[in-house]
Amino acid sequence: MKKYGLIDSIAQGRKLTFDQYLMYEDLLHDLELEELFLMNHAIAMSFGGDKKEGGPNGGIPEV
16 A cells, blocks of 8 residues: 555655655545554654664654
């Protein structure tokens, strides 16, 4: 499915195309809670992991 390719792109830190961004916007409205958690986890991992799992960068950068 296209949404898993999108999640993979996000997890690998690739920039999204405009079409992928539009698909991401649509997915946010359609996702179930578990899928939303998995997408958020993929995004967090693209920033170096989370502190609980000992990511290489020690977690999501603070803004």
